[in-house]
Amino acid sequence: xxxxxxxxxxxxxxxxxxxxxxxxxxxxxxxxxxxxxxxxxxxxxxxxxxxxxxxxxxxxxxxxxxxxxxxxxxxxxxxxxxxxxxxxxxxxxxxxxxxxxxxxxxxxxxxxxxxxxxxxxxxxxxxxxxxxxxxxxxxxxxxxxxxxxxxxxxxxxxxxxxxxxxxxxxxxxxxxxxxxxxxxxxxxxxxxxxxxxxxxxxxxxxxxxxxxxxxxxxxxxxxxxxxxxxxxxxxxxxxxxxxxxxxxxxxxxxxxxxxxxxxxxxxxxxxxxxxxxxxxxxxxxxxxxxxxxxxxxxxxxxxxxxxxxxxxxxxxx
Numbered sequence: 001x002x003x004x005x006x007x008x009x010x011x012x013x014x015x016x017x018x019x020x021x022x023x024x025x026x027x028x029x030x031x032x033x034x035x036x037x038x039x040x041x042x043x044x045x046x047x048x049x050x051x052x053x054x055x056x057x058x059x060x061x062x063x064x065x066x067x068x069x070x071x072x073x074x075x076x077x078x079x080x081x082x083x084x085x086x087x088x089x090x091x092x093x094x095x096x097x098x099x100x101x102x103x104x105x106x107x108x109x110x111x112x113x114x115x116x117x118x119x120x121x122x123x124x125x126x127x128x129x130x131x132x133x134x135x136x137x138x139x140x141x142x143x144x145x146x147x148x149x150x151x152x153x154x155x156x157x158x159x160x161x162x163x164x165x166x167x168x169x170x171x172x173x174x175x176x177x178x179x180x181x182x183x184x185x186x187x188x189x190x191x192x193x194x195x196x197x198x199x200x201x202x203x204x205x206x207x208x209x210x211x212x213x214x215x216x217x218x219x220x221x222x223x224x225x226x227x228x229x230x231x232x233x234x235x236x237x238x239x240x241x242x243x244x245x246x247x248x249x250x251x252x253x254x255x256x257x258x259x260x261x262x263x264x265x266x267x268x269x270x271x272x273x274x275x276x277x278x279x280x281x282x283x284x285x286x287x288x289x290x291x292x293x294x295x296x297x298x299x300x301x302x303x304x305x306x307x308x309x310x311x312x313x314x315x316x317x
Contacts, residue, residue, distance in 0.1 A: 001033045001034065001035060001084050001085045001086065002032045002033045002034060002085060002086055002087065002106070003027070003032050003033070003034040003035075003085045003086070003087050003088075003089060003102070003106060004034070004035050004037060004079075004083035004084055004085030004087070004088045004089070004162075005023060005034065005035070005036045005037065005085075005088075005089045005090075005091065005102070006037045006039065006076065006079035006080065006083055006088060006089065006090045006091075007019070007036065007037065007038050007039065007079075007090075007091055007092070007093050008039045008041055008072050008075035008076055008079065008090075008092075008093070009038060009039065009040060009041065009043065009047060009075075009092075009093035010040075010041045010042065010043055010047075010069060011043045011044060011045045011047060012043070012047055012093040012094060012202070013043070013045045013046045013047040013049075013050045014202035015093055015094055015095045015201065015202045016038070016047060016050045016051065016054065016093060017050065017054065018095060018201075019093060019095055019099070020036065020054050020058070020061065022095075022099045023036060023099045023102075024058065024060075025099075026099045026100060026102055026103065027060075027102075030103050032103075032106070034060055034085065035060050035061075035062055035083075035084065035085060036058075036060055036061045036062065037062050037063070037064070037079045037082055037083060038051045038054075038061065038062070038063045038064075038093075039063070039064045039066075039075040039076070039078055039079045040063060040064065040065040040066060041066050041069050041070060041071065041072065041074070041075045042066045042067065042068040042069035042070065048063070048065050048314070051063040051065075051316065052316065055316045061316070062082070062315075062316050062317055063314070063315070063316035064078050064079065064082065064312055064314075064315055064316075065312065065313050065314040065315070066078075066310055066311065066312060066313065067310075067311040067312070067313045068311075070310040071173060072173070072175045073170050073171060073172060073173050073174050073175040074171075074310040076090060076170050076175050076178075077169075077170045077171065077310075078310065078312065080165040080166070080170065083162070083165065084162075085162065086110070086161075086162055087105075087106050087109045087110060087159055087160070087161065087162070088159070088160045088161075088162060088164075088165050089102055089105060089106075089157075089158070089159050090156060090157065090158050090159075090160075091156055091157045092156040092157070094201075094202070095198060095201045095202070096197060096198050096199070097119070097156055097157040097195070097197075097198075098157075098195065098196045098198060100196070101119070101157060101193070101195045101196065102159075104193065105117050105119075105157075105159035105193065106159065108159065108191060108193065109159050109160070109161055112191075113189060114159075114161075114189050114190070114191045115160070115161050115164050115182060115187035115188070115189045115190060116158065116159070116160050116161070116164055116178075116179055116182050116187060116189075116190045116191070117158065117159040117160075117190075117191045117192065117193055118150050118152065118153070118155060118158050118179055118190070118191070118192050118193075119152065119155040119156075119157035119158060119192075119193060119194075119195035120150070120151045120152040120155060120192050120193065120194050120195060121152055121155050121195060121197035122151070122152075122194045122197075123197060135152075135154060138153070138154070138219075139151060139152060139153055139154070141219060142176075142177070142180075142219055145219055145223050146177070146179075146180040146183070146219075146223070147183070148179050148180050148183055148190060150179055150190070150192050151192060152192075153176050153177065153179065154176055155195070157195050158178065158179075160178075160182075161187075164182050164185075164187050167185050167187075168181045168182055168185050169181070172221070177219070231298075232293075232294050232297030232298060233294040233295065233297065233298050234294075235294065236290045236291065236293045236294030236297060237290075237291055237294035237295070238294075239287075239290045240286075240287045240288065240289070240290030240291030240292070240293070240294060241287065241291060242287070243283050243284070243286055243287030243290060244283070244284050244287030244288060244291065245287070246283055246287075247280045247281065247282070247283030247284030247285075247286075247287060248280075248284055250276065250279070250280035250283065251277065251280040251281065251284065254271060254274060254276055254277050254280065255271065258271055
């Protein structure tokens with residue numbers, strides 16, 4: 001199979017028939033073998049009924065329905081697990097991503113040898129104040145932190161080699177950072193393509209300004225995981241030992257000075273009346289806690305089980 005098109009959605013019943021017909025037109029004109037995977041992330045409208053109807057009309061349409069809204073990352077995770085195509089395309093269901101981009105994305109993966117191609121919505125039709133400016137700031141921070149030189153991490157239109165999506169774990173709200181996850185997994189040939197961004201035709205956006213706040217927090221998380229996720233003791237253990245050593249030396253110095261003054265009959269105060277004693281003691285306690293955090297992190301890393309992160313109510317295979 002040439003292509004798997006994975007489409008996470010939430011309350012997009014109006015756009016689904018038009019999106020489906022557009023994709024089918026592109027697939028047919030280029031003689032692609034394909035499957036369309038709609039992932040219904042807990043829609044409360046008639047989206048699932050629409051997907052069921054489309055699957056009756058077109059056997060290439062498949063679907064997964066969540067019991068409730070679990071988020072885009074979980075929807076992509078479920079879609080990636082089911083995808084069988086040589087190239088996987090992800091796109092949003094709101095018609096702002098153009099299926100006409102798919103053939104060129106496919107060629108970049110298959111003929112140019114890229115592992116991943118990310119879309120870049122260079123010209124956007126979103127709010128300048130609430131989307132464009134925060135997006136530019138977010139993408140700048142993501143580039144600096146991750147080292148992946150993309151202009152638009154948030155673009156939902158992306159193309160992947162099958163092996164890439166089978167070897168990365170998309171969890172939490174990490175869908176923005178799939179290129180970073182791919183890079184950390186060892187896939188270095190990551191490219192970018194300018195794609196058409198269209199104004200929303202139906203409904204309203206499901207994302208607010210909070211997604212950028214969450215995005216920055218996730219950026220910190222993924223930076224930490226990429227650096228120390230496999231060896232938490234290297235960070236917490238090293239900091240813990242360093243702080244404990246500083247506190248121990250400081251406490252020892254205070255005790256030594258006390259004994260020195262007593263030996264030379266110089267005036268002195270009780271160690272417990274010396275504020276530096278409590279600073280040294282606190283430093284030793286924090287150092288011990290950091291060391292234990294690193295130790296516990298190592299234990300958790302070695303004993304953790306992969307928990308089910310979402311519940312599926314229906315599947316169209």
